[in-house]
Amino acid sequence: MHRIAWPRWSKNFLIACFACVFSLVAVACVGNGNDPSVTAQDTAAPVSSLDSIIEAGTIRIAVPQDFAPFGSVDADGNLEGYDIDVANLIGEDLGVEVELVPVTSDNRIPFLQTDKVDLVISSMGANPERAKSIFFSSPYAPFFSGLYGSADITGVESFEDLSGYRVGVTQGTLEDLELSDAVGDDVEIERFADNSLTASSLISGQVDLIATGNVVASELSKNNPDQNIEGKFIIKESPAHIGLRRGELDLLQWVNTFVYHKRLGGELDDLSQTWLGEPLPELPAF
Numbered sequence: 001m002h003r004i005a006w007p008r009w010s011k012n013f014l015i016a017c018f019a020c021v022f023s024l025v026a027v028a029c030v031g032n033g034n035d036p037s038v039t040a041q042d043t044a045a046p047v048s049s050l051d052s053i054i055e056a057g058t059i060r061i062a063v064p065q066d067f068a069p070f071g072s073v074d075a076d077g078n079l080e081g082y083d084i085d086v087a088n089l090i091g092e093d094l095g096v097e098v099e100l101v102p103v104t105s106d107n108r109i110p111f112l113q114t115d116k117v118d119l120v121i122s123s124m125g126a127n128p129e130r131a132k133s134i135f136f137s138s139p140y141a142p143f144f145s146g147l148y149g150s151a152d153i154t155g156v157e158s159f160e161d162l163s164g165y166r167v168g169v170t171q172g173t174l175e176d177l178e179l180s181d182a183v184g185d186d187v188e189i190e191r192f193a194d195n196s197l198t199a200s201s202l203i204s205g206q207v208d209l210i211a212t213g214n215v216v217a218s219e220l221s222k223n224n225p226d227q228n229i230e231g232k233f234i235i236k237e238s239p240a241h242i243g244l245r246r247g248e249l250d251l252l253q254w255v256n257t258f259v260y261h262k263r264l265g266g267e268l269d270d271l272s273q274t275w276l277g278e279p280l281p282e283l284p285a286f
Contacts, residue, residue, distance in 0.1 A: 106172035125238035139239035149209035168207035
């Protein structure tokens with residue numbers, strides 16, 4: 001048998017390679033094994049927002065205060081409505097106290113983003129633009145937006161028919177976004193800070209029509225029968241979702257499970273019967 005005679009330079013090259021590999025392994029072991037702070041930092045689990053709420057014993061929930069029957073103030077100064085009851089059900093199931101934080105349509109998302117609240121339950125519709133900023137749960141309540149005004153105003157069946165009219169809308173709402181995108185300068189849009197001001201603008205004659213939710217229009221018509229308020233056309237079907245901060249997947253999973261459980265158990269149907277006067281309809285998947 002012949003023995004292979006390796007050139008001297010190749011032997012030196014192999015020895016150098018083994019030495020480099022050995023050095024790298026040694027450095028890696030020292031860097032990861034002898035510095036416990038590095039290991040702890042690399043393996044530390046992210047803080048769970050759900051666990052933080054349970055440990056704190058309180059959940060802060062943004063709710064409407066001017067949007068009956070979802071949320072309003074009763075004669076004793078207490079908040080009541082569909083969204084208020086949903087918020088309290090969440091507290092019961094989590095086993096924590098509920099801190100209700102009244103918000104407007106314009107500040108409910110900023111309150112969530114700046115950690116003033118943990119959830120927003122304020123009859124909020126989901127759309128791609130809002131989803132850039134926050135997470136949305138599965139829908140928990142029915143809702144649609146429309147154009148409303150006196151029956152004396154005829155021929156208004158679409159956005160194209162609004163030319164020359166003054167239209168009131170609550171600033172920052174889904175109706176505001178849809179209206180702004182759909183009409184031009186020939187339509188005068190008047191924006192108001194909350195839903196009560198928007199509703200009042202129609203009754204006072206400040207505007208000719210308002211873009212708002214079906215429940216607001218229903219309440220307005222009921223309280224002002226002499227105004228002959230009717231729906232002109234539907235802007236958009238927009239069931240209500242619960243809002244959460246982006247990235248809080250554990251809390252989102254819990255909220256979705258909560259909504260699913262309350263739909264199956266009939267609690268949301270009971271709330272719909274109480275506050276909306278009709279059974280809970282089939283809500284879309286999300």
